[in-house]
Amino acid sequence: xxxxxxxxxxxxxxxxxxxxxxxxxxxxxxxxxxxxxxxxxxxxxxxxxxxxxxxxxxxxxxxxxxxxxxxxxxxxxxxxxxxxxxxxxxxxxxxxxxxxxxxxxxxxxxxxxxxxxxx
Numbered sequence: 042x043x044x045x046x047x048x049x050x051x052x053x054x055x056x057x058x059x060x061x062x063x064x065x066x067x068x069x070x071x072x073x074x075x076x077x078x079x080x081x082x083x084x085x086x087x088x089x090x091x092x093x094x095x096x097x098x099x100x101x102x103x104x105x106x107x108x109x110x111x112x113x114x115x116x117x118x119x120x121x122x123x124x125x126x127x128x129x130x131x132x133x134x135x136x137x138x139x140x141x142x143x144x145x146x147x148x149x150x151x152x153x154x155x156x157x158x159x160x
Contacts, residue, residue, distance in 0.1 A: 058142065061134045069130050100157065
């Protein structure tokens, strides 16, 4: 069975969020806001996020739920006011990514996506 178009769109959107986050980290290191060690740790973390598009394309329902939980936790952290120590570029990227994340979750949990992940 072919990957539903909604899941394909969600996967592409996940790649966009990873790229936005990586560019924000790059901007932060160029502006001297973060240390080189922190930059390496952040890029390593983003490289781990690259597992999500791969696993989702392989019909991993558990990856779908882990991604959803991670997105919800990120949103709660953003809304919870833990942004005081966040570099401005990361904050801007996080705010820009909120509608993208909502789109991703919407597409990953539509009826055709539910059927595909469970089959």
